[in-house]
Amino acid sequence: MNRKIFALVVLLVFCGQALCQTGVKKKRPLPYEYGRVVIDNYSDKADLAPVVFEHWIHRSKFTCRVCHVDVGFAMKAGATGITAADNERGYYCGSCHNGKRMVDGKTVFQSCSKKVTDEDAQRCQRCHSYGQKVASDYDFFRFSEPLPKERFGNGLDWEKSEELGLIKPAKFLEGVSIQRNSLVVQKDFALNPKVEGMPNIIFSHKKHTVWNGCELCHPEIFMGVKRGTVRYSMVDISQGKSCGVCHTTVAFPLTDCQRCHSKPV
Ligand code: HEC
Ligand code: HEC
Ligand code: HEC
Ligand code: HEC
Ligand code: HEC
Ligand code: HEC
Numbered sequence: 001m002n003r004k005i006f007a008l009v010v011l012l013v014f015c016g017q018a019l020c021q022t023g024v025k026k027k028r029p030l031p032y033e034y035g036r037v038v039i040d041n042y043s044d045k046a047d048l049a050p051v052v053f054e055h056w057i058h059r060s061k062f063t064c065r066v067c068h069v070d071v072g073f074a075m076k077a078g079a080t081g082i083t084a085a086d087n088e089r090g091y092y093c094g095s096c097h098n099g100k101r102m103v104d105g106k107t108v109f110q111s112c113s114k115k116v117t118d119e120d121a122q123r124c125q126r127c128h129s130y131g132q133k134v135a136s137d138y139d140f141f142r143f144s145e146p147l148p149k150e151r152f153g154n155g156l157d158w159e160k161s162e163e164l165g166l167i168k169p170a171k172f173l174e175g176v177s178i179q180r181n182s183l184v185v186q187k188d189f190a191l192n193p194k195v196e197g198m199p200n201i202i203f204s205h206k207k208h209t210v211w212n213g214c215e216l217c218h219p220e221i222f223m224g225v226k227r228g229t230v231r232y233s234m235v236d237i238s239q240g241k242s243c244g245v246c247h248t249t250v251a252f253p254l255t256d257c258q259r260c261h262s263k264p265v
Contacts, residue, residue: 028255031155032056032140036129037077042084050130055250056154056244057138061103064250065213070177071095075216075245077108084112095122095176103170126174153252156184169211191232192261221245240253 035055099110
């Protein structure tokens with residue numbers, strides 16, 4: 001590839017990932033931190049520690065669609081505006097964390113409630129854990145040990161883990177999801193970055209649909225329905241738009257150039 005353009009793009013990509021916006025080098029998240037969301041619209045004001053939500057444990061058990069379409073979480077940190085009352089009534093975190101639902105043979109612990117005994121307080125801390133020393137049931141290193149590795153993000157190859165049957169994310173949440181007819185899967189397509197020597201990007205509708213269904217991308221992220229509507233650029237993506245909604249936060253990050261730019265022209 002043209003070296004100048006390459007250098008420029010690398011710079012822009014890393015700027016987008018907040019390396020140079022403040023002039024301070026933001027450290028790259030460690031594998032167990034990647035996909036972490038800290039939620040603090042109300043907790044701090046209520047004298048509770050902010051809530052820490054980890055994608056890695058949850059995405060190993062459920063597809064993205066279960067949470068982002070059926071349960072209804074926003075695709076942006078803090079944007080859902082979850083309250084204790086919502087959770088108590090069985091919405092958001094409370095659609096699973098209600099002290100009743102069984103997942104993998106275990107009852108999922110309850111979320112927020114008004115009356116708090118000493119025993120409850122420990123439960124509260126499992127989510128209201130930001131900055132606290134809280135023992136968790138799941139250890140990332142033990143969890144990731146048997147799974148195939150990748151270089152960036154969580155350091156795991158999520159796709160292969162599922163192919164090999166090492167994780168089996170559920171596509172359906174009893175009482176919350178509605179049964180859908182499966183939709184016709186769209187064809188894969190190539191995107192040409194229009195820079196000399198820069199490999200094409202193969203976008204797999206099929207693979208993305210396994211996790212995301214259609215509604216996670218259409219119409220909010222990609223108007224879609226007709227190809228060529230979207231104008232992509234690496235700068236937009238690195239600022240968290242289009243592909244970058246997921247590929248800067250939860251799915252493998254932009255540092256993994258070749259996983260997208262995989263097809264030499
Ligand atoms: C399964 C995770 C989970 C557990 C367990 C949990 N919470 Fe929450 N709680 C949340 C989330 C998410 C929010 C929204 C956080 C925010 O925006 O600050 C929240 C917010 C709150 C708030 C903020 C004020 C409001 O009205 O929304 C209070 C108070 C609260 N929880 C109390 C509790 C208490 C008390 C317990 C233990 C009995 C508890 N929570 C356990 C997830 C949890
Ligand atoms: C168990 C539920 C659950 C699953 C499964 C899940 N998410 Fe999330 N996701 C959340 C919650 C909760 C938030 C935070 C929402 C908020 O703060 O309002 C979030 C936030 C996000 C964000 C915004 C992150 C940020 O830093 O702004 C993205 C992007 C995202 N999820 C993508 C995905 C993708 C892709 C998958 C599947 C690989 C996935 N999620 C699976 C619950 C889930
Ligand atoms: C679709 C179902 C589902 C939703 C929605 C969900 N969780 Fe969970 N979560 C689970 C399951 C299942 C586990 C594993 C529970 C177990 O094994 O005890 C879990 C585990 C956890 C753990 C414990 C991790 C550990 O290592 O001990 C935390 C903390 C947590 N969830 C926070 C949240 C918060 C905060 C929300 C809402 C923002 C949320 N979850 C929404 C299903 C869900
Ligand atoms: C991860 C995101 C993502 C998911 C999930 C997804 N799509 Fe797409 N879709 C895209 C993108 C990106 C385009 C291209 C938009 C453009 O270039 O203008 C597209 C384009 C399309 C098009 C136009 C195709 C053409 O050749 O003109 C249709 C129709 C479509 N999608 C339907 C679906 C359906 C149906 C599903 C679920 C089975 C789905 N998509 C799932 C991202 C996604
Ligand atoms: C809604 C979230 C989301 C959006 C938007 C999205 N992806 Fe992905 N993508 C994922 C997830 C989840 C995976 C699974 C791998 C992982 O999590 O690291 C994945 C995997 C991939 C892979 C590897 C799988 C394969 O096809 O071999 C490529 C390449 C990829 N995405 C490219 C793109 C491109 C290009 C765009 C924009 C046109 C895009 N993605 C938009 C969520 C998303
Ligand atoms: C998540 C997928 C993805 C990853 C990872 C990725 N790119 Fe891209 N890249 C794209 C897409 C999509 C385009 C736009 C293609 C088009 O113009 O249709 C693009 C375009 C480009 C272009 C053309 C100029 C521009 O801004 O549009 C260059 C150069 C480029 N990428 C370099 C890189 C480099 C260097 C890396 C690693 C640091 C990288 N890309 C990582 C998806 C990705």
